[in-house]
Amino acid sequence: MSTKFTKILATSIAAAALTATLAGCGKGSSSSTTEGPKEITMWTHAAGNPAELAATQSIVDSYNKSSGAKAQIKVQAFPQESYNDSVVGAASAGNLPCIVDIDGPNVPNWAWAQYLTPLKLSADLSKNLPSTVAKWQGETYAVGYGDVALSMFARKSDLAAAGVRVATIEKPWTKDEFQDALTKLKALGKWDYPLDMGTAGTGEWLPYAYSPFLQSFGGDLIDRKDYQSADGSLNGDKAVEWAKWFRGLADQGFMATKSGKDSTQDFLNNKSGLLYTGSWAGDKTREALGDDLAVMPTVDLGKGPKIGGASWQWGVTSGCNNTDAAMDYLSYSLKPENVASVIKATGGIPATDEAAALIPAFAEGGANRVFMEFSRNYAVMRPETPAYPFIATEFGKATQDILAGADPQGALDKATKAIDANIKSNGGYQK
Amino acid sequence: MTLSPLPTRPPEAVAAAAKQNTGPARRRRPRPGFIREQLSGWGMITPAAVLLLLFVFLPAILGFGLAFTNARLVSPRPVEFVGTDNFARLFTDPTFWRALLNVTYFAVVVVPVQSALALAMALLINKKFRGVNFFRTIYFLPVVTSMVVVSLLWMFMYRREGLINELLSTFSFGLIQGADWLNDPATAMPAIIALSIWQAAGFHMIIWLAGLQSISGELYEAAQLDGASRWHQFRYVTWPGLKHTRSLVLVTITIQALGLFDQVSVMTQGGPLDSTTTIIYEAVRSGFKQQETSYASAISLVFFVLVLLVSAVQRYLTREKD
Numbered sequence: 001m002s003t004k005f006t007k008i009l010a011t012s013i014a015a016a017a018l019t020a021t022l023a024g025c026g027k028g029s030s031s032s033t034t035e036g037p038k039e040i041t042m043w044t045h046a047a048g049n050p051a052e053l054a055a056t057q058s059i060v061d062s063y064n065k066s067s068g069a070k071a072q073i074k075v076q077a078f079p080q081e082s083y084n085d086s087v088v089g090a091a092s093a094g095n096l097p098c099i100v101d102i103d104g105p106n107v108p109n110w111a112w113a114q115y116l117t118p119l120k121l122s123a124d125l126s127k128n129l130p131s132t133v134a135k136w137q138g139e140t141y142a143v144g145y146g147d148v149a150l151s152m153f154a155r156k157s158d159l160a161a162a163g164v165r166v167a168t169i170e171k172p173w174t175k176d177e178f179q180d181a182l183t184k185l186k187a188l189g190k191w192d193y194p195l196d197m198g199t200a201g202t203g204e205w206l207p208y209a210y211s212p213f214l215q216s217f218g219g220d221l222i223d224r225k226d227y228q229s230a231d232g233s234l235n236g237d238k239a240v241e242w243a244k245w246f247r248g249l250a251d252q253g254f255m256a257t258k259s260g261k262d263s264t265q266d267f268l269n270n271k272s273g274l275l276y277t278g279s280w281a282g283d284k285t286r287e288a289l290g291d292d293l294a295v296m297p298t299v300d301l302g303k304g305p306k307i308g309g310a311s312w313q314w315g316v317t318s319g320c321n322n323t324d325a326a327m328d329y330l331s332y333s334l335k336p337e338n339v340a341s342v343i344k345a346t347g348g349i350p351a352t353d354e355a356a357a358l359i360p361a362f363a364e365g366g367a368n369r370v371f372m373e374f375s376r377n378y379a380v381m382r383p384e385t386p387a388y389p390f391i392a393t394e395f396g397k398a399t400q401d402i403l404a405g406a407d408p409q410g411a412l413d414k415a416t417k418a419i420d421a422n423i424k425s426n427g428g429y430q431k
Numbered sequence: 432m433t434l435s436p437l438p439t440r441p442p443e444a445v446a447a448a449a450k451q452n453t454g455p456a457r458r459r460r461p462r463p464g465f466i467r468e469q470l471s472g473w474g475m476i477t478p479a480a481v482l483l484l485l486f487v488f489l490p491a492i493l494g495f496g497l498a499f500t501n502a503r504l505v506s507p508r509p510v511e512f513v514g515t516d517n518f519a520r521l522f523t524d525p526t527f528w529r530a531l532l533n534v535t536y537f538a539v540v541v542v543p544v545q546s547a548l549a550l551a552m553a554l555l556i557n558k559k560f561r562g563v564n565f566f567r568t569i570y571f572l573p574v575v576t577s578m579v580v581v582s583l584l585w586m587f588m589y590r591r592e593g594l595i596n597e598l599l600s601t602f603s604f605g606l607i608q609g610a611d612w613l614n615d616p617a618t619a620m621p622a623i624i625a626l627s628i629w630q631a632a633g634f635h636m637i638i639w640l641a642g643l644q645s646i647s648g649e650l651y652e653a654a655q656l657d658g659a660s661r662w663h664q665f666r667y668v669t670w671p672g673l674k675h676t677r678s679l680v681l682v683t684i685t686i687q688a689l690g691l692f693d694q695v696s697v698m699t700q701g702g703p704l705d706s707t708t709t710i711i712y713e714a715v716r717s718g719f720k721q722q723e724t725s726y727a728s729a730i731s732l733v734f735f736v737l738v739l740l741v742s743a744v745q746r747y748l749t750r751e752k753d
Contacts, residue, residue: 085719088504088505091505109505110505112506112507113505113506113507114507115505202700257614258611258614389505389720389721389722390721390722393716393720393721397702400700400702400703401702401703401704401705403703404614404616404702404703404704405616405703405704406704422721422723425501426503426506426508427508
């Protein structure tokens with residue numbers, strides 16, 4: 001009896017102790033982010049992409065071995081889906097590492113929240129693609145190795161059969177030409193839908209892919225004069241015109257209101273004639289179609305073709321106790337050969353001409369050079385305001401609702417109202 | 432009162448005095464093993480109590496508090512008390528009312544259908560024959576499969592060219608062309624309801640089964656001797672015997688139905704046109720995607736009150752009447 005009792009008591013105490021230990025973990029005792037001045041930690045979202053992670057790791061290794069290294073960098077990789085949550089969680093626990101990577105449009109939000117400190121790099125950023133340098137209120141908070149570009153893919157043979165010209169940077173399709181091209185492609189009767197806009201996409205894809213069309217019509221996600229209101233930009237005449245046009249593509253049977261999960265694969269399997277997606281699909285489609293592939297700019301709906309700017313970028317956190325070393329590492333990592341090695345692994349567009357020269361596909365005359373031109377000519381930054389994450393969800397929902405048949409004016413008014421209320425309740429997101 | 436011939440209990444003062452008398456005596460000479468039992472009881476409660484406090488009560492209390500502030504997930508601004516602003520906003524938000532309506536619709540269909548189906552399944556397998564364990568496993572299988580996985584699989588089945596539409600078309604010889612189930616405001620919620628009933632029926636089948644097996648076999652023998660038909664046996668033996676199980680199943684299904692989230696998050700994200708959005712989905716969307724912690728807390732608080740009300744009403748309706 002007495003031994004039994006002792007056993008029970010011991011087990012209970014052990015369990016209680018275990019619970020207390022588990023609870024204690026949240027209180028900053030985690031060893032993963034304890035960093036001395038001689039060792040600093042770097043977080044990346046690339047855990048799901050071994051090639052990108054390996055490229056990043058090799059830059060870190062070469063920096064750590066270099067004689068000028070001001071600290072040893074330690075890489076910690078997260079899966080992309082949980083990356084943002086991890087950063088927000090670490091920030092509220094005061095446990096952020098020194099260097100983080102950030103999805104470009106989130107930079108102002110994190111800068112406003114004082115997660116990030118302005119960059120002071122020895123590297124020259126003036127020659128970078130503008131969309132690879134993230135600024136907020138006049139200061140640079142993050143820099144990326146590259147960008148991606150939205151474009152239209154088609155088979156040259158299909159376009160020829162339909163009697164549609166190949167769009168070029170010099171002469172992109174106009175709204176009428178696009179309508180005409182879709183009508184002719186549909187008449188071929190080859191596909192259920194001639195166009196695939198990736199309408200099954202969710203999350204950041206929605207504002208990234210569809211707000212450029214809105215901007216090409218002359219609307220925008222917010223009035224960029226002072227970033228205080230979306231009224232008139234997101235629900236004005238131009239925006240309603242965009243919404244009706246977009247919904248019209250589905251009504252006329254040009255595209256599905258919900259496409260397949262993998263639109264690139266659908267295109268390659270001949271389920272669609274025209275594919276609207278990012279430059280990341282370039283290598284795969286070229287490999288499959290060879291010379292038959294036409295890579296075209298997106299449509300000019302009035303104000304010229306537009307595409308979203310900014311991809312993943314690097315920043316330094318404000319709580320870092322060795323900012324010097326972090327800045328030094330970032331400057332080092334921006335050397336052309338380093339940028340080129342990461343870009344090769346991720347399939348992006350290199351941030352500088354020097355890096356591009358080291359990658360055959362992006363060098364003068366290379367197959368992917370055209371994406372660099374798209375980025376240089378058409379990229380529009382997603383609004384550089386801390387309100388962006390909120391704007392993105394509201395715009396994404398409005399777009400989905402419009403596709404599902406909601407009244408365009410009503411859906412856009414609702415989003416505008418929510419965005420304006422959010423900005424107001426946050427004191428205008430001032431510094 | 433003074434005339435009362437047979438006082439059934441001692442007057443209060445006397446009772447208190449009696450207690451005081453026996454109190455110290457008990458303390459001096461406790462029942463053998465009493466302290467030991469007390470200690471081990473508290474010892475056994477401790478781990479669960481600590482966990483509950485830490486991960487249920489503390490967050491719940493914090494959540495209640497946050498609902499009256501302007502706290503945000505990411506913000507450099509200090510948290511301020513804003514009174515009932517969040518609730519005022521919530522009750523004027525059409526999406527919230529739509530979510531409430533959706534959840535009610537879901538519960539009203541799922542609770543009776545799922546519990547009836549689960550009971551039917553339990554009756555079918557509450558027999559002794561070869562292979563009964565095989566069928567029990569088959570019916571229970573969807574329960575142990577993660578809802579996320581189930582949702583992903585059904586998403587493929589529900590597509591326009593998916594399995595369900597193929598079957599419809601094949602068996603109707605091409606007469607019926609199925610809908611785009613999850614992408615049509617009219618069919619999205621029914622599609623989610625069908626999937627949810629299928630997934631969780633097995634779980635409640637097990638509860639029903641436990642209830643069925645607690646009914647004494649002698650009652651059935653007696654009923655058979657009296658010449659009761661199968662229906663009468665069910666009506667007058669099984670159904671009354673399942674009284675407690677019934678209220679348990681009802682309460683758990685209702686609360687689960689109100690908390691609808693996984694399926695919506697994976698399959699429709701509340702769309703199309705808010706036809707599948709739910710209270711929890713709105714809370715997660717506001718709290719994590721839109722970073723409005725306080726608004727999400729207000730939604731959760733309303734959800735809490737709702738669950739409390741529903742279970743209180745159900746407890747009242749299914750209370751012991753004797």
